[in-house]
Amino acid sequence: MPQQRKAVALISGGLDSLLAARVMLEQGVHVEGINFFTGFCVEGHTHAIRKKDKSKPKRNNALWSAEQLGIKLHIIDIVEEYKDVLLNPKHGYGKNMNPCLDCKIFMVNKAKQWAEENNFDFIITGEVIGQRPMSQRKDTMPVISRESGADDRLLRPLCAQNLPETLPEKEGWVQRDKLFGFSGRNRKPQMELAAKYGFEDYAKPAGGCCFLTDENYSAKLVDLWDARGTREYEMDDIMLLKVGRHIRPTAHYKLIVGREDGENKFLQGYKNNFITFKTMDCPGPLTLLDGVATDEDLMFAARIAARFSQGRNSENVTIEARRTNGDTTTLTVKPMPASEINPEWYV
Amino acid sequence: MAHFKLDARRMFCPMPVIRAQDKVKELQAGDTLEVVSTDPGALNDIPAWSRINGHKIIETRNVDDEFFVLIEVCKS
Numbered sequence: 001m002p003q004q005r006k007a008v009a010l011i012s013g014g015l016d017s018l019l020a021a022r023v024m025l026e027q028g029v030h031v032e033g034i035n036f037f038t039g040f041c042v043e044g045h046t047h048a049i050r051k052k053d054k055s056k057p058k059r060n061n062a063l064w065s066a067e068q069l070g071i072k073l074h075i076i077d078i079v080e081e082y083k084d085v086l087l088n089p090k091h092g093y094g095k096n097m098n099p100c101l102d103c104k105i106f107m108v109n110k111a112k113q114w115a116e117e118n119n120f121d122f123i124i125t126g127e128v129i130g131q132r133p134m135s136q137r138k139d140t141m142p143v144i145s146r147e148s149g150a151d152d153r154l155l156r157p158l159c160a161q162n163l164p165e166t167l168p169e170k171e172g173w174v175q176r177d178k179l180f181g182f183s184g185r186n187r188k189p190q191m192e193l194a195a196k197y198g199f200e201d202y203a204k205p206a207g208g209c210c211f212l213t214d215e216n217y218s219a220k221l222v223d224l225w226d227a228r229g230t231r232e233y234e235m236d237d238i239m240l241l242k243v244g245r246h247i248r249p250t251a252h253y254k255l256i257v258g259r260e261d262g263e264n265k266f267l268q269g270y271k272n273n274f275i276t277f278k279t280m281d282c283p284g285p286l287t288l289l290d291g292v293a294t295d296e297d298l299m300f301a302a303r304i305a306a307r308f309s310q311g312r313n314s315e316n317v318t319i320e321a322r323r324t325n326g327d328t329t330t331l332t333v334k335p336m337p338a339s340e341i342n343p344e345w346y347v
Numbered sequence: 348m349a350h351f352k353l354d355a356r357r358m359f360c361p362m363p364v365i366r367a368q369d370k371v372k373e374l375q376a377g378d379t380l381e382v383v384s385t386d387p388g389a390l391n392d393i394p395a396w397s398r399i400n401g402h403k404i405i406e407t408r409n410v411d412d413e414f415f416v417l418i419e420v421c422k423s
Contacts, residue, residue: 035361037362059391059392060360060361060388060392060395062361063361063364063392064395066399067395067399071399072399072400072401073396073399074368075361075364076365077362
């Protein structure tokens, strides 16, 4: 009996990686999944924070995919290592701050290391030629194989027939004629294959699975770096960029205004890291001040915070400004009218 | 067999899953691990991770805004 070969599959939680792994299982390959957490993954975080999303089922799609496939899934925290990918992408950024090609090279390389450590024979991904404008093109596929170091141990089951033979095909570990030749942005072949395998409830992310492809998120990230004069960031920075309205009335501080109860509660957890503003005489959001502020700035910021409270049309609103050491000051301010809020302040 | 606790509060999924996964690697079959999280997603994600990796879920519960998952480690 031939030796059962082992493949590690990059599982994003989307349909393509689910199908790629399923195709390999059908060929008798032992498959285990690997999923990387960069900190910018759309999965989970915002759903957990925003109260309006609380009624949605909370499911990690990578775990769901693995469960559908009946395979193990290894989730790897790469937040620290990923900083270099984001800050110094050899192949540059996409439309926003998304270093997609470098990201894919990095992840395949990590999967290759994992495969070597765990005696796996090859790596599979759900990539399809022409599916993504930056990282999934015919000319970038060999770049990923080469620069990740995976070379011909990287197999893309969904588009393998459009690419040169890989080691698993040459060695007969998998049958090339049972792989696929998908290409382009048309999702119909994948949807047909999903139907054939009986996958129905798979994830259909409208804006991709990474915040770095999002124009608004990328603008906030660049603003953060510009304001600090350095491109360093920590996990809390990444998280806070996903939450609230970000308003920068001046270069030396910005405000993060909660948009609903879930966000207010989340921002409350940062009260010892930032100056906070809370309305006292009417319902209103929690507002964080990120930066340095004079007493004059505090009054100005409090007026903006009051603007987003239910007292916005009142003559005055009472706001408690709390410093990070716990000292509080009560401010009575006139809420800033909408006409005084410069649209350019919104990050 | 020993009982362990993991504080994954103020983390958002998948971090509680990753922390649980890393802790389980250090444990022996029969050990139990109680994970406490403030992300309600942990109530689905940690059991899902446990099922696909062959560990047993003894209990899930929430108390106010904290979510508890008790895992029994099984090693194949």
